[in-house]
Amino acid sequence: xxxxxxxxxxxxxxxxxxxxxxxxxxxxxxxxxxxxxxxxxxxxxxxxxxxxxxxxxxxxxxxxxxxxxxxxxxxxxxxxxxxxxxxxxxxxxxxxxxxxxxxxxxxxxxxxxxxxxxxxxxxxxxxxxxxxxxxxxxxxxxxxxxxxxxxxxxxxxxxxxxxxxxxxxxxxxxxxxxxxxxxxxxxxxxxxxxxxxxxxxxxxxxxxxxxxxxxxxxxxxxxxxxxxxxxxxxxxxxxxxxxxxxxxxxxxxxxxxxxxxxxxxxxxxxxxxxxxxxxxxxxxxxxxxxxxxxxxxxxxxxxxxxxxxxxxxxxxxxxxxxxxxxxxxxxxxxxxxxxxxxxxxxxxxxxxxxxxxxxxxxxxxxxxx
Amino acid sequence: xxxxxxxxxxxxxxxxxxxxxxxxxxxxxxxxxxxxxxxxxxxxxxxxxxxxxxxxxxxxxxxxxxxxxxxxxxxxxxxx
Numbered sequence: 001x002x003x004x005x006x007x008x009x010x011x012x013x014x015x016x017x018x019x020x021x022x023x024x025x026x027x028x029x030x031x032x033x034x035x036x037x038x039x040x041x042x043x044x045x046x047x048x049x050x051x052x053x054x055x056x057x058x059x060x061x062x063x064x065x066x067x068x069x070x071x072x073x074x075x076x077x078x079x080x081x082x083x084x085x086x087x088x089x090x091x092x093x094x095x096x097x098x099x100x101x102x103x104x105x106x107x108x109x110x111x112x113x114x115x116x117x118x119x120x121x122x123x124x125x126x127x128x129x130x131x132x133x134x135x136x137x138x139x140x141x142x143x144x145x146x147x148x149x150x151x152x153x154x155x156x157x158x159x160x161x162x163x164x165x166x167x168x169x170x171x172x173x174x175x176x177x178x179x180x181x182x183x184x185x186x187x188x189x190x191x192x193x194x195x196x197x198x199x200x201x202x203x204x205x206x207x208x209x210x211x212x213x214x215x216x217x218x219x220x221x222x223x224x225x226x227x228x229x230x231x232x233x234x235x236x237x238x239x240x241x242x243x244x245x246x247x248x249x250x251x252x253x254x255x256x257x258x259x260x261x262x263x264x265x266x267x268x269x270x271x272x273x274x275x276x277x278x279x280x281x282x283x284x285x286x287x288x289x290x291x292x293x294x295x296x297x298x299x300x301x302x303x304x305x306x307x308x309x310x311x312x313x314x315x316x317x318x319x320x321x322x323x324x325x326x327x328x329x330x331x332x333x334x335x336x337x338x339x340x341x342x343x344x345x346x347x348x349x350x351x352x353x354x355x356x357x358x359x360x361x362x363x364x365x366x367x368x369x
Numbered sequence: 370x371x372x373x374x375x376x377x378x379x380x381x382x383x384x385x386x387x388x389x390x391x392x393x394x395x396x397x398x399x400x401x402x403x404x405x406x407x408x409x410x411x412x413x414x415x416x417x418x419x420x421x422x423x424x425x426x427x428x429x430x431x432x433x434x435x436x437x438x439x440x441x442x443x444x445x446x447x448x449x
Contacts, residue, residue: 019420025428038420052420119398151437157415162404167415171437216438220415222407236435244435252412259412269434294434326418330425334432360428362421 011089011116011123013048016041018367027332027358029061029071036364046087052080056101063354064292067342068185068201072138076101082110089116103136103182112153120159127153137182145178166219175210186290188279189348198348202282204289206274212238228252236269242294244269257310261328263303271296277338278348292354296337303330311367322368330360 017040024033034055042048055078061071082095091114099106112127131149155169181204190200216234223229230250237243248265272294274287311323333356340351400408407413416422430436 019418021420021424023424036420036424052423054424118396120402121398121400153437159400159405159408162400163407165408165413165415169438173437212435212437214436214438218415220413222410222413226410226412228410228412234435234438236438240434242434244433246435254412267429267433267435272434293432297433299433326421328421330428332428332432356432358432360425362424364418364421366418 011086011091011120013042013046013084013086013091014040014050016048016369018369019364021362021364024361025358026361028063028356029066030358031059032056034075046085048084048086050080050082050084052078054078054080063341063343064184069183074102076104089120090114103138104133105136106131106133108132108149110151122159123155123157125153125155125157127151127155129153133177135178135182143182145182147175147177147179149176150174160219163222164219167217169214169216171212171214171216173210173212173214175212177208179206179208179210180204180289181291184289184291186279186288187277187342188282188284190282199278200282204291205287206289207240207287210238210240212236212242226254240294241273242269242271257308257312259307259309261303261305261307263301263305265299265301265303267297267299267301269297271338275338277340290339292336292339295339297334297339298337299332299334301330301332303328305329319369320367324366325363326366327363328361330362332356332358332360 017038019036019038021036021038022033023036025031034057036052036054038050038052040048040050056076057073058076059071059073065071076099078097078099080095080097082093085092093110093112093114095108095110097106097108097110099108108129108131110127110129112125114123114125116123129149129151131147131151133147133149135145135147137143151171151173153169153171155167157165157167159165184204185201186204187199187201189198191198193200214234214236216232218230218232220228220230228251230248230252232248232250234246235244236246244267246265246267248263250261250263253260272289274285275289275291275294276285277290277295279285279288305326305328307324307326309322309324311317311320313321316322336354336356339354341354342351344352346352411417426439
């Protein structure tokens, strides 16, 4: 979770702060909520320590679950710890993240180095993360599979003018091991289906490796009045033939003690080469999947956010220098181009395409000290 | 662990070279430190809300097939 430890900007250690967040995702029959607490504190002149505790409480009756399984509830708990060490213009970071749920354990180790250059106009960051995951399956105590992940990253933050700052990030990720979802199935045409649906289900079978490359860029501009606009774009491609374009535009407008943000995000992707909504027969291909996330889709998000600073440096409370409360909503809509809504109970081939609408709520308090 | 040490080596060595080179030059920044007041405004912070950014990144990785390009992420699935 390098992002949780702050955007790389070496030469200065990140600010001491605490964030207490409540998040709620509600959509498509799935409700996920929980807290996230982040505490960062400088120790001495050169070290900054950060910890994050995060919980997902999941209650799922998603379309994948109700068409082939039973609704369920579960909890995921995640701990992160990171240390930043500043020496001259160089910041080194090490971090560890542990995530546990009843059927999935993940451990991630990360390391990065940032270097300020050229009169502090340029920050170059190189990063590496190693993930060691264990996938299990509820109801089958003998099922245990490994998944190894490696992520190499290079990032550049550049001050371009007095009003403009930009970043460029490239990441290459490799996954090796069990990449299936052990609960999901694929659908295949079966004229002899005893239930009269005309199709049956069988287990998914994914390749054991996946290599992805992502190139992201962002630029934020200070407008002639006190407000900012940001544009961002990401190109993604992987060895499963998923190719995507993601773009977003953000406007930030402060007013008195408030800061308002509006954002629109667009994402469009092709499907994995082994994805099919309906395979022609059982075991039709070497690899097969019907995860809707791997299908061709277009998603749109509209975000509104308001932050109120109730404590500033002129009226600090004891050791607290600044305090704010922020509330936001992200309205997510996904159009799936090749994933049928089987809950419509339409004849095979005539099922409507599935659409997902979800709202993501966040409220958090932030304190600087 | 071998993988981690190899990776650290690949990261640290190039940075030492680049850092050494940048330290030797008498580079004059085209945006002087005293001209960076607008860039220092909190509304220009590229990641002003790290805990929120990290959470939303996880939401998108669970709902879409793409990932990365914004920083490395870790953690479990939570995506069924």
